[in-house]
Each structure stands twice: as structure tokens, then as C-alpha cells.
Amino acid sequence: MRPRTAAGAVLLLTVTACATGPSLENRGAVTAPPGDSRHLTVGSAGFTESDLLAQMYAQLLNQAGYQTSLITVANRELYEPALESGQIDVVPEYAATFADWLDAKADGPDAPSVGSPDLTTTMKALRRLAAPRGLTVLDPGRAVDQNAFAVTAGYARQHHLRTLSDLGASGLEVRLAAGDECVRRPYCEPGLKKVYGIHVTGVDPKGVGTTQAKRAVQNGQDQMVLTTTTDATLGQFGLVLLADDRHLQNADHVVPVVNRARAGGERVIKALGKLNDVLTTADLAAMNQQVDSWRRLAQDVARTWLRDKGLLK
Numbered sequence: 001m002r003p004r005t006a007a008g009a010v011l012l013l014t015v016t017a018c019a020t021g022p023s024l025e026n027r028g029a030v031t032a033p034p035g036d037s038r039h040l041t042v043g044s045a046g047f048t049e050s051d052l053l054a055q056m057y058a059q060l061l062n063q064a065g066y067q068t069s070l071i072t073v074a075n076r077e078l079y080e081p082a083l084e085s086g087q088i089d090v091v092p093e094y095a096a097t098f099a100d101w102l103d104a105k106a107d108g109p110d111a112p113s114v115g116s117p118d119l120t121t122t123m124k125a126l127r128r129l130a131a132p133r134g135l136t137v138l139d140p141g142r143a144v145d146q147n148a149f150a151v152t153a154g155y156a157r158q159h160h161l162r163t164l165s166d167l168g169a170s171g172l173e174v175r176l177a178a179g180d181e182c183v184r185r186p187y188c189e190p191g192l193k194k195v196y197g198i199h200v201t202g203v204d205p206k207g208v209g210t211t212q213a214k215r216a217v218q219n220g221q222d223q224m225v226l227t228t229t230t231d232a233t234l235g236q237f238g239l240v241l242l243a244d245d246r247h248l249q250n251a252d253h254v255v256p257v258v259n260r261a262r263a264g265g266e267r268v269i270k271a272l273g274k275l276n277d278v279l280t281t282a283d284l285a286a287m288n289q290q291v292d293s294w295r296r297l298a299q300d301v302a303r304t305w306l307r308d309k310g311l312l313k
Helices: 027-031 048-063 076-085 095-107 119-133 153-158 164-170 189-196 211-218 266-273 281-292 298-308
Strands: 039-044 067-072 090-094 135-137 147-152 173-178 199-205 224-228 239-242 254-259
Touching (some): 039 048, 039 076, 048 067, 048 090, 048 266, 048 281, 048 298, 076 095, 076 254, 090 095, 119 135, 147 153, 164 239, 173 189, 224 239
Parallel strands (some): 039 067, 039 090, 173 199, 173 224
Antiparallel strands (some): 090 254, 135 254, 147 224, 147 239
């Protein structure tokens, strides 16, 4: 992840024991009128897509009259408490993943998933969990970054595969390149077997969407790889996604999450809401490719896209 300087600086964040935000019992802090601070700190989780989204948020907020700083904190265990405390004011998040993370924080790591393939259900759960922590979840847009599964284009043609249902119906034995947690995660090996009837013979622990995992599928060592819907490098390995036609994956739409007391006002909502009807999953994949493969700066890629879409003057 590229360091930034000046207006796009990577700031150092120190999260202390007192930086935990409003307590769940302190309902006054949670229900106070939304704030509208002049200077806002936009957080990134430190990977390309998060950097791009944070840059878009900052540039739209600048245009709306705010002064912004950018900060990179790769660990959600650090940046979420900082968001509660107001050290960070705005972050891009993923609806179902963040809902499950907040639920596990409240009820323990064994809490059942509250995320759902249904976006409305997911957003209801997420907002219920976020509000007591002084966080406001803005409306989701069209862009979705979900787990996804890819095979080689040749393998798909040979076996007439377009969907995961097609793969299940084929009866083919499949070795899956993925993270080692895939063997127990419901969206991965157990879900592929239960929802689609796919004959997964084993999981090759090469990571989620890593170059090593994609090459293992490319060379035939494995037959399928776990990646994401915004993976911009699949074509370089001759890979294509199989559609999740039975909706195994949860609704991980991109959502801005803000500290209500500092950035919960209508101006922030309006500025960031401009992305909702414009930014698509394909747009994110294309921008990821420009940063990861073409080595362009996230700040420049974000600015060009916003201008091309008429969102930035």
C-alpha cells in the first residue's frame, strides 16, 4: 500500500484504552443530534479497494466544503474503536461483513451470522448493531465486493459451466484453492457442498485470491479458486467467475460508516450518497486493476473516475 504525503498522508493512529467511544449504557451520547465537524478524517483499511473508496469519499467531502485527512489502519480491531471515539470520522465498509464483526464483538466469536444474502435484512441488522456505538451506516450503493469462485475459461467451456449450480450438477470432483478457514466457513466448502452439491475433495490453503492460488488453478493443480467479485486480475490467469445463482454469499455491498457525533449530518450524507447510483462492482474491479496492475496512484484513479462520472468538478 503506497504511503501518502500532505493532504493524502498516512497518519499514525494511537488507540488508547480510553478510545472506545460511547458506552452502550450512555444512550445520551448515542442519541445526540448528528454532528457536522468542519474537518473530517477518512479511514482506509489499507488494501487497494479501501484506499480507492477512501479517496473518493475524501474528494467528494472536499468538494462539499469539508477539510479532510486520510488515515490508513489495516486492522479493524483498531480502526473500529477509533471510529467510535471520533479519531476517525468516516470509513468504507462492507455491509454483511461489518454486521457480523460488530455482532461478534457484542456477543462473542461464536455468535451466529446476522448477515444475509438479502440486503434489507443485512442493513437492518447492521444499523441495529452500529447505532448503540455512536455509528451511523449510510445507504448502500450498487457496488458489491463478495466472495466469489473462479475456474479457468477452458474448464468452464469444456464442462459447460456458467454457474455454481452447473458445477454441482456436473458431478465433477473439485479441489479448491482458498484460505485454510474455508473448511469451516459456511460461505465456503460447507456451503458449496450444502447449497450447490459440489463435490469438493479438498481445500488447498493458498489464500483468498492470491497469485499462488490463481496459478494453482491455472496450471490444473486445483480446479477452482476462492476470490472476490472485484478481483481485477482474473483475466491475467485465464480465469472466469461462476455465478452464485443460489445466493450463497451475503450482501457485502459497500457502505460508508460515520461517527454520528462528528459526521452524521445531511451534508455528509448528501456528498457520499452521490456514489450510490453510479459506482458499480465492475467500476471497482476496473479501478483496482489500474492501481494493482498499471501502478497508478489510488488518489489519481479515484479523481479521474469521479470526474468522468460528473461527480467531481
